Amino acid sequence: MRLLILGAGGVGSAVVKIAARRPFFEHVLLADYDLGRAQRAAAATGDPRLAAARLDASDEAAISRLLTEHRIDAVLGATDPRFTMPIFRAALAAGAHYLDMAMSLSRPHPQDPFSQTGVKLGDEQFAMAADWERAGRLALVGMGVEPGLSDVLARYASDHLFSEIDYLGVRDGANLEVLDEAGQPMFAPTFSIWTTIEECLNPPVIYQAGRGWYTTEPFSEPEVFDFPEGIGPVECVNVEHEEVLLMPRWLKAGRVDFKYGLGAEFIGVLRTLHQLGLDSVVPVRVGQAMVSPRDVVAAVLPDPAQLGDRMRGKTCAGVWVRGRGLDGRPRSSYLYHVVDNDWSMAEYGCQAVLWQTAVNPVVALELIAGGVWSGAGVLGPEAFDAVPFLDLLAGDYQSPWGIREL
Incomplete structure (x- = not known):
């Protein structure tokens, strides 16, 4: 390839x-x-x-x-x-x-942004699906970790663990810390702040069977979710994310949402940026230059790629599935993938959040190159058999996934 x-x-x-x-x-x-x-x-x-x-x-x-x-x-x-x-x-x-790993941008509903969807994530891409089908080429959208691996795990649960799914809830959390030169925790996003602002300050989208997609207020419906492998309880809130727009296209579920473990400090920073207009992507004049406020924020914060040797802890991505198991009895399972920053730095020289995002498209490309995954059109990860992906990730890529019964 x-x-x-x-x-x-x-x-x-x-x-x-x-x-x-x-x-x-x-x-x-x-x-x-x-x-x-x-x-x-x-x-x-x-x-x-x-x-x-x-x-x-x-x-x-x-x-x-x-x-x-x-x-x-x-x-x-x-x-x-x-x-x-x-x-x-x-x-x-x-x-x-x-x-x-990130789909086309959304635009909030002009009159009712916190109830109705406007242009949804990926709408521009799905509008061109027929063109890709005619060309006989594959556009695999949302193939990072979230979206991406979380969608693969949801497909696995649908195929192999559940006879009926009431709820697909993506949960992202971590106990990562970035340390300053004195060894004390400091504020430094571990992923692109441009993208983080986009997804966290836009109206979150929720899917409900019979109602379809609708929106709510940013940071709504807070809950504490207990993440596995020593990460522990983290408060999670609703955030706009692609999984909610992808999963219902291929998987049958009563409700789909995405909640992110941001933490009170990070939420406070994001709200302040919004209040000051620093989340805007519309250029403003500063002296003789026209600059986007959000680009300025991104420029003054540390580069996430350079933080690995100052980070400690683990990051977790996964999907909480509730419904009925194959035996017809109620079941509640969290399918997840954890990356330890010490491991990713020692093995690849990459901090955990970036490595966890990057590995999934490479696994998908290997399956496409080998003809294991194939298709034409605009397709999400849910459209493909999850088993070859998960076997390759845990096997040759040495990054296992797990299931916790809740």
């Missing part, structure tokens, strides 16, 4: 490190608007199959040209979701398969 990775930030650089260990790649091109960043990430692997290029992810025509010039089989978007659609359209034009 010949792969283009667009974006050499934390996740893109982690994808490169994982891909360098997999023999099914013939050629991997890492492209970024910052050529030096892409070159450093590619060179760090020491793998001659990897190369770097400069590319603006907003330039659809340039992406198509690069895909054609390098005879790319598949493109992976590892940028923030502002650039999802240019990459998506360019891949279709060039006849390449497509994967992303």
Whole structure:
């Protein structure tokens, strides 16, 4: 397989490190608007199959040209979701398969944002599904960890654990800490703050059978969820996320939601950013320059990719499934995947959150390259058999998943 990775930030650089260990790649091109960043990430692997290029992810025509010039089989978007659609359209034009970890952006309902959906996450991509089907190419959307692995786990539960599902609740939590130079905990997001602001301050979407998709207030319905493997209780709140838009398309469930363990401090920071207008992506004039407030926030915070050696703890992604088991009796199970930062740093030199996100598209690409996963159109992870994915993740990739009965 010949792969283009667009974006050499934390996740893109982690994808490169994982891909360098997999023999099914013939050629991997890492492209970024910052050529030096892409070159450093590619060179760090020491793998001659990897190369770097400069590319603006907003330039659809340039992406198509690069895909054609390098005879790319598949493109992976590892940028923030502002650039999802240019990459998506360019891949279709060039006849390449497509994967992303963040779907096309939503736009809140103009009159009733906290009750009704407007443009939903992924709507722009699903509107082009017929074009992908006619082209005979696969657009695998939402194939990170959340969305991504959580969706695979939900498909596994539907196929192998439950005869009827009342509830699919994605739960994301961690006990990760970032330490300052004095060894004291400090505020530093472990994932892209641009994306985090987008998903946390938009109206969260919930799916209810018979009602469909609807929205609620940000940070609503707080609950304490007890995460496994020593992470423990974490308060989780409703957040906008792709799983809620993906799972009901392929899986039958009474309700689907996503709750994120943000913590009181992080919620307070996000609310303050919103009150000050610093979450806005609309450029404002500062002296002679026009700058987006959100881009400024991202620029002044530490780069998540550089925090690994100052982090400690574990991160957990999973889905809480309630309904009736195969025996017809009530069942409540949490299917999950945990990554310890000490392990991911020692094994890959990547901090846990970025590695956990990056490994899943690589596993999916291996299944696509081997013909185990195949299809045409715009499809989510739920559209595929979960067993080969989970077996490969726990086996060759040495990253097991688990089930806790609740």
